[in-house]
Amino acid sequence: MSQLFTPTMLGSALLQNRIVMAPMTRARANVDGSPGPLAAQYYAQRASVGLIITEGTQPSDDGQGYPATPGIYTDAHVTGWREVTAAVHAQGSRIFFQLMHAGRMSHPLNTPHHRQGVAPSAIAPVNRYLPCQV
Numbered sequence: 001m002s003q004l005f006t007p008t009m010l011g012s013a014l015l016q017n018r019i020v021m022a023p024m025t026r027a028r029a030n031v032d033g034s035p036g037p038l039a040a041q042y043y044a045q046r047a048s049v050g051l052i053i054t055e056g057t058q059p060s061d062d063g064q065g066y067p068a069t070p071g072i073y074t075d076a077h078v079t080g081w082r083e084v085t086a087a088v089h090a091q092g093s094r095i096f097f098q099l100m101h102a103g104r105m106s107h108p109l110n111t112p113h114h115r116q117g118v119a120p121s122a123i124a125p126v127n128r129y130l131p132c133q134v
């Protein structure tokens with residue numbers, strides 16, 4: 001505990017303290033998948049931690065699992081995320097990206113193209129919310 005607020009190295013990254021913010025899906029991205037207008041402000045407000053891990057972000061339109069999650073596969077996405085990283089760096093914090101391909105957890109209604117999601121696994125996920133499958 002006495003070292004919680006002291007700097008440390010994580011690989012090549014110097015962290016201003018040892019507190020890390022877990023990735024949390026916000027579902028607030030723009031329709032085109034770029035971070036929403038408040039994203040930079042949201043992350044900057046939390047940048048007193050040593051390291052922020054972004055919300056899960058789809059690396060392709062086939063990887064989207066939930067509505068309004070951000071992507072990182074178009075120039076507009078990159079531009080939006082650069083605003084986020086600049087705002088976080090300005091507060092002295094670091095930010096790592098979480099790439100999240102939802103695989104079979106995606107649904108055609110949640111993708112921009114409404115195609116069935118692409119996934120590497122032949123094993124269907126268990127829906128833990130259905131009483132008949134507990």
Ligand SMILES: Cc1cc2nc3c(=O)[nH]c(=O)nc-3n(C[C@H](O)[C@H](O)[C@H](O)COP(=O)(O)O)c2cc1C
Pocket residue numbers: 022023024025026054055056098100
């Ligand atoms: C609203 C919400 C969104 C989350 N989104 C993600 C996510 O995008 N990626 C991820 O790996 N975990 C996600 N998680 C899981 C958290 O990062 C964390 O692992 C989880 O809340 C357990 O942490 P805790 O034991 O400190 O509560 C999310 C959790 C919450 C509450």
